[in-house]
Amino acid sequence: MTSPDSETEELDAKYLHTIPVYGREYQKYSIDKKIYFQPVDDNEAERLEREHCFFNGVFDNRLIFPPIHNPRRILDCGHGAGSWSADVAEQYPDCEVIGVDISPHMNPDDVPVNLWLQVDDLNRSFTFPPNHFDLVHSRMLATGIDGSRWPSYIEDIKRVLRPGGWVQLVEMYFNAQSDNGSLTEEHALRQWSTKFMRSMQGLKDLRVGTHLRNLLTAAGMEEVDTRMIPLPLCEWSTDPRIREIGAANRESVRELLPSLSLYPLTQRLHMPDDVFQRLIAQAQEEANSPKLKAYFPLYVCIGRKPL
Numbered sequence: 522m523t524s525p526d527s528e529t530e531e532l533d534a535k536y537l538h539t540i541p542v543y544g545r546e547y548q549k550y551s552i553d554k555k556i557y558f559q560p561v562d563d564n565e566a567e568r569l570e571r572e573h574c575f576f577n578g579v580f581d582n583r584l585i586f587p588p589i590h591n592p593r594r595i596l597d598c599g600h601g602a603g604s605w606s607a608d609v610a611e612q613y614p615d616c617e618v619i620g621v622d623i624s625p626h627m628n629p630d631d632v633p634v635n636l637w638l639q640v641d642d643l644n645r646s647f648t649f650p651p652n653h654f655d656l657v658h659s660r661m662l663a664t665g666i667d668g669s670r671w672p673s674y675i676e677d678i679k680r681v682l683r684p685g686g687w688v689q690l691v692e693m694y695f696n697a698q699s700d701n702g703s704l705t706e707e708h709a710l711r712q713w714s715t716k717f718m719r720s721m722q723g724l725k726d727l728r729v730g731t732h733l734r735n736l737l738t739a740a741g742m743e744e745v746d747t748r749m750i751p752l753p754l755c756e757w758s759t760d761p762r763i764r765e766i767g768a769a770n771r772e773s774v775r776e777l778l779p780s781l782s783l784y785p786l787t788q789r790l791h792m793p794d795d796v797f798q799r800l801i802a803q804a805q806e807e808a809n810s811p812k813l814k815a816y817f818p819l820y821v822c823i824g825r826k827p828l
């Protein structure tokens with residue numbers, strides 16, 4: 522777990538303990554410290570790998586969006602199953618890629634020689650040297666970064682970027698929207714979102730995707746560019762490309778809903794398991810309904826540290 526450049530601490534046994542909840546495994550440290558409430562078991566690692574393939578389809582197989590050529594050092598915040606960082610390390614064999622995650626459980630067995638995976642809490646100040654990385658990547662971290670931490674998280678990212686280096690942020694807003702306005706508060710998909718948001722209230726900012734631009738601008742980043750990509754939950758679109766994304770997203774969403782919310786709803790909101798299972802089943806059914814034309818907004822934002 523050592524890397525050439527970081528002062529991040531050696532792996533401590535406290536990070537390894539897991540606890541079972543309704544058949545899924547969670548990192549005890551994360552749960553106790555209210556860091557992250559999603560499973561860290563093999564099922565989750567496989568889900569993240571499939572989600573990575575889905576994102577590759579959405580992003581036309583581009584891993585890096587800013588105009589970066591021959592990067593020397595890249596940091597992946599919250600590497601999960603290491604899918605993105607391993608692909609980037611393979612694509613740039615001369616680049617040193619470092620992944621940081623609070624959980625080591627989903628790390629792949631084999632990683633490229635130029636990839637180092639470390640355990641650390643991104644809610645704490647970064648220990649990497651300043652002006653170090655060409656790119657810092659952070660994807661789907663809204664459920665793990667503390668709500669109040671976001672401004673200093675972006676400041677830390679900026680500090681460790683070299684002048685002219687880029688940050689690339691990707692966050693989903695888990696409140697389903699409808700392209701024809703037919704989703705109402707009565708729908709299970711909306712009830713699920715409301716309850717999930719409530720379960721994280723005061724802890725995490727699940728709307729962070731909507732203000733990534735403001736965060737980067739406030740931190741003094743330049744060339745900030747944000748895009749909202751509507752991710753259809755099934756193949757309801759008549760546009761062939763969006764229809765294809767919807768078809769690919771069908772399975773992704775079916776897995777995402779329980780993975781995100783099993784612990785938050787049953788343990789933090791004390792929802793009985795059978796009520797939870799029914800809510801998820803209904804939400805999954807609605808996600809598959811072409812009539813509702815439902816989508817999750819995905820926010821992609823890049824910015825550059827001034828020279």
Ligand SMILES: C[S@@+](CC[C@H](N)C(=O)[O-])C[C@H]1O[C@@H](n2cnc3c(N)ncnc32)[C@H](O)[C@@H]1O
Pocket residue numbers: 556557569573598599600601602604605621622623624641642643644659660661662664665666667
């Ligand atoms: C939803 S997964 C996304 C993984 C990866 N970025 C991807 O897109 O495939 C979020 C990951 O961030 C990690 N994480 C969440 N909060 C964290 C924190 N405060 N510090 C370090 N890692 C964190 C989790 O352990 C998990 O592996």
